[in-house]
Amino acid sequence: MKFNSALEYINHASLLAPPEVYMDIEKLxxxxxxxxxxxxxLEKSDRVVEKLRIEIEPLMTLxxxxxxxxxxxxxxxPGRYLFTEESLQQYPLLEHAFAEFRI
Known part of the structure; x- marks a missing residue:
């Protein structure tokens, strides 16, 4: 199934989710x-970080x-590939924040 937006996917997923997969909204x-x-x-000094922000901004706003x-x-x-393909792993604080956001 293809979704046109992050919000459309989230709405679909929330209808199917068992109780243990609900998000702690405040922690998120x-x-x-x-x-x-x-x-x-970092984004002003590295165009790849700016690219990450652009890709993940809609999800962060939600x-x-x-x-x-x-x-x-x-x-x-979005943006996970930038850490391996575009060398964002050189920024450990960014990589850690991204990993925590994904959990």
Whole structure:
């Protein structure tokens, strides 16, 4: 099944989710803030970090708005390939914030 937006996917997933996959919305908001701060610290000096921000911004906005009620699959979180293909793993604080956001 193909989805046109992150919100469409989230709405579909939340209808099918068993209770153990519901998201702790407040914890996700905190993780999103840490990721946003890590991105902001680096994006002006690295175009790949800016690319990550552009890709993940819609999802971070949904998270900050409390609109992600269920845990997402790792494959559904944008930008993950940038850490291996574009060398973002050189920024350990960013990599850690991204990993925490994904959990």
């Amino acid at each position: 908001k905190q993780k999103t803030q840490k990721l946003r701060e890590a991105i902001e610290d 998270a900050e708005s409390g609109m992600i009620p269920v845990k997402l699959q790792w494959r559904d979180i």
